[in-house]
Amino acid sequence: MVAILGIVLQFGAIVYCGLATRYLQLPKDRNPVADHAFPCTVSGTLLLVIGMLLCAHVVESGTTESIWREARVVWLQRLGTVNDQAFKPFAIFPQDAQALITVAGVSVSILGFVVQFTGLCGMHW
Incomplete structure (x- = not known):
């Protein structure tokens, strides 16, 4: 559930960056945003999400469940x-x-x- 929320939030950040950069063309410090900024943001976010999912899989598959007392x-x-x-x-x-x-x-x-x-x-x- 938390992983899905994280992915949705990351997707929302990509949508916001896309709208701000491509549609609204908001400037950064009164200059246009660099051409590489949005593609790097998208690819970096996707790589981050994939990497986190892989790490979560490694941790989940390498652990055993234990019941602890409070x-x-x-x-x-x-x-x-x-x-x-x-x-x-x-x-x-x-x-x-x-x-x-x-x-x-x-x-x-x-x-x-x-x-x-x-x-x-x-x-x-």
């Missing part, structure tokens, strides 16, 4: 003495799963990638 965080306190206080060893288990922090971490990472990519595209290369 991981849980455990906070451990070691046996120790601080000044005149003695602390016994202790384990603290969270009552709820850490689903919110997991979703937040993934969301922040994806947002960071998008913002970084946008910034790099705006740089004066």
Whole structure:
């Protein structure tokens, strides 16, 4: 499902580039876009999609399915003495799963990638 979404998004990028370059003839820095830009974009995107599909096939065919139990965080306190206080060893288990922090971490990472990519595209290369 995700691979299909990725292919659809790549195809949408090709359509947008084609419309902007061939139909609307949008300029780049007040100059016409180079003749090789659109064919390179299309061929590079197609090669990228094919390469990613091949890599996914290699990974999928070379792995075996395993069922894992859900991981849980455990906070451990070691046996120790601080000044005149003695602390016994202790384990603290969270009552709820850490689903919110997991979703937040993934969301922040994806947002960071998008913002970084946008910034790099705006740089004066």
